[in-house]
Amino acid sequence: MVRPPQPAVYVILIDVSHTAVQSGMVATATRTILENLDRIPNDDERTKVAIIAYDTSLYFFSMPPGTTESTMLVVSDVDDVFLPKPTDLLVNLTEARQSLESLLGRINDMFQDNHTIGSAIGPALQAGFKLMAPIGGKIIVLSSSLPNIGAGALKNREDLKVLGTSKESGLLQAASPFYKTFAIECSRAQVSVDMFLFSAAYQDVASLACLPHYTSGQTYFYPAFNAARSEDAIKFAHEFGEVLAMPIMLEAVMRVRASKGLRMASFHGNFFVRSTDLLAMPTVPTDQSYAIEIQIEDTLTQPFVVLQTAVLHTTCQGERRIRVITLALPTTSSLSEVFASADQVAIATLLANKAVERSLTHKLEDARDAVHQRLVEILSSYKSSMTSAGAGANAQLAISENLKMLPVLVLGLLKNVGIRQSAQIPPDLRAYAQALLTSLPSQTLIPYIHPTFYSLHNMPPEAGTVGEQGVILPTPLPLTSERLERHGLYLIEDGQTIFLWIGRDAVPRLVMDVFNLPNYEVLRGGKTTLPVLDNEFSQRVNAIIQKTREMRRGVYYPHLYVVKEDGEPPLRLWALSCLIQDRADVLPSYQQFIGQLKDKVNGANNY
Incomplete structure (x- = not known):
């Protein structure tokens, strides 16, 4: 000391x-x-x-x-x-x-x-x-x-x-x-x-x-x-x-050590890299994410490798401590084991960090291309080494079960305000989104790039009531506006904002039960606080909103916006931009995106 x-x-x-x-x-x-x-x-x-x-x-x-x-x-x-x-x-x-x-x-x-x-x-x-x-x-x-x-x-x-x-x-x-x-x-x-x-x-x-x-x-x-x-x-x-x-932790330094043959190659997150691999963190908040890339420098012959993260810090009660996390991972020469144990959430978190970093050193377009290319490489190597149907331009895109959400997570990242292609995004909003992409822990980052979408008007009777695990949530829907019905009420949220989407043919009873207003016409869109009314439906909707706010890590308290189907265009477009499987502007739908990936992956093998 x-x-x-x-x-x-x-x-x-x-x-x-x-x-x-x-x-x-x-x-x-x-x-x-x-x-x-x-x-x-x-x-x-x-x-x-x-x-x-x-x-x-x-x-x-x-x-x-x-x-x-x-x-x-x-x-x-x-x-x-x-x-x-x-x-x-x-x-x-x-x-x-x-x-x-x-x-x-x-x-x-x-x-x-x-x-x-x-x-x-x-x-x-x-x-x-x-x-x-x-x-x-x-x-x-x-x-x-x-x-x-x-x-x-x-x-x-x-x-x-x-x-x-x-x-x-x-x-x-x-x-x-x-x-x-x-x-x-x-x-x-x-x-x-x-x-x-x-x-x-x-x-x-x-x-x-x-x-x-x-x-x-x-x-x-x-x-x-x-x-x-x-x-x-x-x-x-x-x-x-x-x-x-x-x-908070005070005056902290962190280092990650690893077995022989491995080297910490690059570091992402909010800290300053002092000397080559010492991360200086004057105070450490409770919810932040750090991503570290490891390079394999020699052939690994041992049956497992060990990674050890140590943080030397002072607690806010004035004690000097070292927190150590040790992780032993088996090595393998089998590519299928490598694919089967890959973590799609960790990959998406790393890609978000790399995309932001690249958009600052190069251009936004380069950042998007690099992320897209990385996904194509993963899919191509899986196809060429793991599937027998290697040839043929119509082959299905194949990937192991544990990575099947990776394409949609990458699509969500490419459509995020932080890096998406658009001439409409004010620089302040973009810069703030980039700060979130590089600091949110994975549990909060994933909903930020892959939002949650519920249908409330026809949710099962137990949704919004309290079960053994707390408030029961409805089953999430795929993120596409094809699921929006004209008489419906929906919740869309990305951990930073909650939208309550209401269709133009919503019946007066629904509007009365949730907003305490006689009909859709008098309802106003925009930032709001829902009343808690003396009816079961209102209480269930409020419970779901409350639970949504509570279950996201960190200090954030998302705003709630009411979005009318025929309301103000900027608000409607903002809410719809969360439905990342749709086509938007110059950005592809999920089907088109998968089509593009398929062409690239199948094309890559035919040259």
Whole structure:
């Protein structure tokens, strides 16, 4: 140990510019912190907290322990950031509890009439870093607009003419080197950064998401956030509260070792690779995914190989620990055993990471081609080595039972907002989708690329009631709009958003039972909260939505949208884009996709 185990440290940077206050973000954020003070990990009573507000200046709050007082100190020179006071800015959560509570109750009022427009995120980050650099910990940034003052200032580079062209990937790369350089400095000092982004206009998610990416943090995105819509306030308060309460590992490093002949070749995920194979993670959240590619360098002669992952970390209770996971895998010279033991979920997770990485170093089109090619290679090698009907252009596509979902998972990935071919996707939404594709654990990533689709109007009587395993869910349908009936009610969800699709011929009784409205005509589409009504059907539908929200790992609280069959086109298209087996725009249907694969696989053998 270089030093005693560090305490947990949280520095929260709150945007208090005019936009942030007007959207209700500041009031929601301060109330959420106040409500979650008891949930912040603090068993050993060493946890430290600081609050810094910023617009085009920085506002520090001094909270002397044992009082209910706090004073605001303003630093308006953002080009040369300094701490206005040596003590009482980063305070012990237990000792300064009273002054912290009274401060959180007042911040929104202090800035209620703030007309300043502009954002000095870079300087605010530098200030937060100066406060905690000797210890390390987590910086949580809440930001409502594009940073345009001081270090890390960005310009609006959203150019609609570039979307859908080969230049589009430029918009997904960081625009300023500040964020990566600062992130690496953070990593060295054991500081990780979480980003909460709320802008209604372009915010350059691609540049800002660099910070969480290299410091093992996470990015959360609330486009056009408005707390006056209760759904927006509830989603943000839930997710922010979960992030504050999350048990985290501190000052962690991870390494994967393996038997002779194997080498860790490349690493994917939110961390910084220090030296060749040491992954530095200043704080480790509970739900993230990491993918590591292994190269076989020598002929393996042993009957099995061993992989060992070790994470050296400090718990948030101040104990230094090593967590070790050891995995022994048999070796084989039989290709059929290799195919039969392949894991389609792991393959899809790795391909998602590789696709995003390639779209940043090359072009989006290259990323899609590379994923497609990888699938063709898997199918071709299976065909040539495992099937007797090797020849012939009409041979069926063959693959082992455990990989039969791989083509549809790959199709879902190719149709995901993060990499799909389209000239309509704003760069911020694309960059956020890419952040999800590279950080969601497989249990959450798979529904994100292969959504779930239920029919509710004719579900079996037990669906939506409580069984031995909790709420019973209906049987999922294939992801195609052929299954939509005009009188029906359907649920489509991808772990980030839930759609309730209602057909134009839905009977008044159904509309009454679920929405408490007389008929389809008066029902409005859009973001909503379903009423819980005094009838069995309403209670079952609500139970299914509730269960859907609970069963997805992580802090996410998906919005619920009502989508009318003849409602607003953008909302309808968004919901239908989850039905990945359909044809959409330039993207093939599942049948067409399988046809293309078949041609490639059969064609490959005929040359």
